[in-house]
Amino acid sequence: MNRFLGALLAVVVSAGFVLPTLHVALRPPRAAYVRTEGAAPTMARELAASQIAAWDEGQRDVNRGVNPEWDLGHHFFFAMGLANLAIDAAPAERETYRAKVDAVLVEVLAHPPQHFHLAYFRDGGFSDPQAGSLFLDGEILFMLAARLAVWPDHERDAQLEKLAAGVVRQMSAGPALMGESYPNECWMFDNTLGLAALAITSHVLGRPVPGAAALTERWLAQAPRFVDPHTGLLVASTTYRGATLDGPEGSSAFAAAHFLELVDPALARDQYERAKQQLVVRPFGFAYAHEWPDPGQWGHDALPPRAGKPDVDSGPIIPFVHAGAGASGMAILGASAFGDEALVAELVTSLELTAFPERKGGQLHFAAGNGLGDAVLLYALAQGPLWRTVRAGRRTS
């Protein structure tokens, strides 16, 4: 036989066996990424231990040179991961987590808004003259509401109500019911997070937040105007008047679906399924997500203004396979939130292959990522108990 053909045959036979079985060697045990018998996934606990240790060592800034937003993102997902873990944790652990959540809130409130925004936050005026930043205000409200949902403290209810009123005002003021995070930039991530934060706040206060129910109802009624007709996915950002800036994006779609679970479970599920269908690729027992849907679906229509351009939200896009770091991380949040265990397993297996996990002394850190990536994964794998608590509160009320 020709030597070249022999080599080719050998590679084909070998690859035919190795590629479909590689994931078996890399996949962690089920309890690592799925809640079992009420216990949080071990990966979530290891990620929490690592991030608590980093916090105690004084590590705060997360690649601020690349994007100051990552700093707030890290603080938010870190604290919210701990809040979720605390709900089913032993008393000593709960206390450790509470102290950290409070420390994060102090840290975030100690900085001026500019600290967590890109430079153009200062450029030009907001369309809403009273706007702060829904990105910042929504995440602060969410964190405080979650903190009080897990560790009630009625002395802080007034602070919570004031923050909630600010979020309701910012979103209600907009002609498209979208609050700005930057001048004339409204992000779906921030606005759906804002709606979820208001739902948690109502649960904590034990009564509706003035204007929140009406805002949520109106927002959901007009949500179809934010849906991209080519994919059925919510767009990632709009102008203050509601015109699309960024079309559907993986770094936004899965998180938006998760936040919408608290206000419209049917819409949330629909968005998750669409995002999975449009963005997730699952080769040989692994999985990753694209940042953008296939542009071929637009046909002769114009693509959204910033489609296909990597930015600080998308993170790096791996060439050839077009795997998005941000989209793939958020896909774990979506899959975990919607109980899609098979997809969580495949995404986590991809992490084991490409993200360089470092396990030491019960701590886990992904060397190929950064603090924000680790915090997103912590939240993605730990989330669930807070949503369960808020829903249970609704049923009893």
Place this chain on the structure above:
Amino acid sequence: MKKNAKAFLVLAALPFAILAILAAAGARAEVGVVMTGSGANVLLGAAWVACWLASIVVSPIALGAAAVSMVIGSTGSPRSYMPSTRTLGKWARSRSRSPTSDL
């Protein structure tokens, strides 16, 4: 085919050899480049990532290919099972000279 097997074994070992060199150069600490795409040692980190992936994906395939090549080499190619025309001719002549050939 044994030459192929040797080549595949070298290919399987190559990523590990390069990883060892890169580790000595401190590349392991630079893998954060995957997320940020920035830093003083971008190329070093990217090289580590590429070799690591090669060691996980390419090396096992090359190792398997070496094994397959060995099997092909030991059994020979499919044509080696078939007697050549010359061999068949010899066999036919020997049969015609045999006293029992007409039995």
